[in-house]
Every structure is written in structure tokens, then in C-alpha cells.
Amino acid sequence: MFDYLIVGAGFAGSVLAERLAKVCNKRVLICDKRNHIGGNAYDHYNDAGILVHKYGPHIFHTNSREVFEYLGQFTEWRQYEHRVLASIDGQLIPIPINLETINRLYNMNLSPRDMEKFLETVAEPREQIRTSEDVVVSKVGRELYEKLFRNYTRKQWDLDPSELDAAVTARLPVRFNRDCRYFTDTYQAMPLHGYTRMFENMLDHPNIKVMLNTDYHELEGEVAYEEMIYTGPVDEFFDFRYGKLPYRSLHFKHETHHTEWFQPNSVVNYPNEHLYTRITEFKYLTGQVHSKTSVVYEFPRAEGDPYYPVPKPENQELYKRYKALADTTVGVHFVGRLATYKYYNMDQVTAQALTVFNKLSGGQRVPAASRAKSMLYPVAAQRGSRLTVLTDVLPSSTTAAKKKEGGEKIA
Numbered sequence: 001m002f003d004y005l006i007v008g009a010g011f012a013g014s015v016l017a018e019r020l021a022k023v024c025n026k027r028v029l030i031c032d033k034r035n036h037i038g039g040n041a042y043d044h045y046n047d048a049g050i051l052v053h054k055y056g057p058h059i060f061h062t063n064s065r066e067v068f069e070y071l072g073q074f075t076e077w078r079q080y081e082h083r084v085l086a087s088i089d090g091q092l093i094p095i096p097i098n099l100e101t102i103n104r105l106y107n108m109n110l111s112p113r114d115m116e117k118f119l120e121t122v123a124e125p126r127e128q129i130r131t132s133e134d135v136v137v138s139k140v141g142r143e144l145y146e147k148l149f150r151n152y153t154r155k156q157w158d159l160d161p162s163e164l165d166a167a168v169t170a171r172l173p174v175r176f177n178r179d180c181r182y183f184t185d186t187y188q189a190m191p192l193h194g195y196t197r198m199f200e201n202m203l204d205h206p207n208i209k210v211m212l213n214t215d216y217h218e219l220e221g222e223v224a225y226e227e228m229i230y231t232g233p234v235d236e237f238f239d240f241r242y243g244k245l246p247y248r249s250l251h252f253k254h255e256t257h258h259t260e261w262f263q264p265n266s267v268v269n270y271p272n273e274h275l276y277t278r279i280t281e282f283k284y285l286t287g288q289v290h291s292k293t294s295v296v297y298e299f300p301r302a303e304g305d306p307y308y309p310v311p312k313p314e315n316q317e318l319y320k321r322y323k324a325l326a327d328t329t330v331g332v333h334f335v336g337r338l339a340t341y342k343y344y345n346m347d348q349v350t351a352q353a354l355t356v357f358n359k360l361s362g363g364q365r366v367p368a369a370s371r372a373k374s375m376l377y378p379v380a381a382q383r384g385s386r387l388t389v390l391t392d393v394l395p396s397s398t399t400a401a402k403k404k405e406g407g408e409k410i411a
Helices: 011-023 065-071 099-106 112-122 132-157 195-202 282-286 313-327 346-361 397-403
Strands: 002-007 028-031 043-045 051-053 077-079 084-088 091-095 187-191 208-211 225-230 247-257 267-269 278-281 293-301 332-334
Touching: 002 011, 011 028, 011 195, 011 208, 011 225, 011 346, 043 195, 051 282, 051 293, 065 187, 065 346, 084 132, 091 099, 099 112, 112 132, 132 293, 187 195, 278 282, 282 293
Parallel strands: 002 028, 002 225, 028 208, 084 267, 225 332
Antiparallel strands: 043 051, 077 187, 084 091, 247 293, 267 278, 278 293
């Protein structure tokens, strides 16, 4: 008999499994359809021995000290501040929009005050902000909207920004300085040995059993448990009673090149040309030293694994009907992106899972094991995985990496 069956071994499921097992001494079975833990954050060493993110780049950033220190119990951190370039008019310019963006794009030498005046002259104020187009055009004007946002949005969502909710771009940053960082969060870092190793450490507890390649329906009548924590698609749980919730998906094309570097930056966006939206080069993210390099191209598409809830008012109305069902389903707790039809960053879904744990446990809390002295600090000894896995799965990529050429050196 298990106290909890947790469906999905991504951030939401793994955080709750770890907390319930360690703090409340609960017996937990966590299952996943895929052949690995970590959800979309799963990383592994490819055939060339390069650490890659299978489902596209995952960049950790947060303003929550609690979240950062909680995850820091399971990984050492490598300081990393993300930067993105966009291919515009034959040149690579930094985004989000900042002083450097404007000066490079228009071959000018504006001061911060000059930039403010410039945007005031090109902005098109709107009486009401209803759509994503309204947000961008009212802040930076039509030309920058067309160059940087419109076509990228069409590729990403298969919708024009004029059809998308204003929330998609509501927090569009415009900086009147030369800060080219993509994020400005207090804590910006990458797990030193990768996300998969972090998840292995998180689930390394005698009260936790892991079943991979397993749909939870296969366990019905076979495994006894008291309560379920469900992190999959909420519409699927209810057999699509009200119809499917719309998502956008992605196709990933991975390549390895016989050169040390492929592009001048970790991520380059392509708003206007090509079918893909961006190219990511992983060694920038991981700090790995290797004579070759691996990249991934991202192609948005309608069908495939659900990644991005489509932000339209009618979709939120449909989700509210499923939420009403979820709220009245006894013994099942719906947590995470797919179960709550909301796009969460990794820190946000971690925070949500910790909040749910506090409710389930009646407020029992264990303080984070350490306090940061720097952005890179050892807070948990790295060790071989001792996960209890109940099905045959692929070999651990972290151990297989030792056999790969150049795969073991991380700066």
C-alpha cells in the first residue's frame, strides 16, 4: 500500500514525492509514461558525449530564495546569466529591447534619455489594451513590432498577435540601459551536473519507488494507494469530457558539429526567416569543454506533446469547466503546468508544488539544508543514483556519460 501515487516525474511530481517521503515519511509511487525522470527538463549526454536538453533549453532563474535553496539541496549551481540574440536585417541584436538593441538596429548612438524620447515618438498609444499587438505597439511602435515580434509570434502560436491575449506580452521589458541579460532575477544558475542528476538526487529516498514507461491507467487494480497527485493534462484525466484544451507543441532537431562553437551566443532567435524560431547551443549553458558542439532547432507545430497552453479567452473558459471537475474530485490533487493549464517557469511550478505540500502536510516544513555563499557552492554531495526503479528503463545517462569522449569535463 502506497500513501500517494504521483503521476508524472517532472518538477511538480518529483518535488512532492521528495517532500512527502522525507518530511512526512509517506510511501510514494511515482510513475511516468516516458522512459526517464525530469519531465521536459530531462538532459542527457548524446553520442558525442555532450550534455544536451532533449526538449529544448531550460534556463533556471528565480527571485525566490526558498525555491533556489530548496533545489540547492540536490545540486551544485553553476552561475549563468542568459543572453539572447535575434537575427534582424542581417545582423544579430540583443533582446529584450534595450539601449544596445536600438543603437545597433538603427546605427545610432543614443543615450538612455534619447532612447526614451525616440520610443515616445514611435509608440502608438491605445485607449484599451486587449491584445498582444496592442501591448507591443503601444510601447515600442509599429516598426519594432514588425521586426521583432509579429512574425515570431505567428510561428510560435500560429496566430497573429492581434488574436492573442494581452497577457502574452503584458510584461514586455524595455530597458533604457545596456543590460542585455534576458532575465533580471536575483538567482540565475544552472545545475552543475545537469537537471537529470538533480532529479536523481531528489528522488533518492527509500520511501520513493519509480515506475517509468508506465501509464497510470496500467496500475488501476494492481497497485493500492490512498491518494493521487496528478500532473498530466487535466482534460485527458476527464476523458476530454468538454473537448480538448488547445496546446502548441514543438519539434526538436538536434545536430552535432565537428567544430568547437557553432554560433556566437547560447540562443539565437529567428523572428522573420526560416521555419524554426531559434537555435540553442548547449555548451554555453552547461560550461562543458568539448572539441565538438551540439545545437537544437525548434519548430513550433500544432500536434505533439503539449507544451504551451494557447492563451485565448475561450480556452480559459474551457479550462474553468475542467477545473470545476478537478475541484470536486475527491482524493486527487491536480498540480503543475498541464494539470492547471498554465505555462509555469521551473521555479513557479516548484513553488506551486511546495505550496501544495504545505497544505497536504498541515504546514510541516524543513528548512533548506544550506545557505548560499556564492552562486556556485556545493550543497549536496554528488553520488551515484540509488533510485528504486520498478521497470526496465534505459541506462542512466549520467553514468553512461563517463564512457563518452570528452563528456566528463564540466567547467
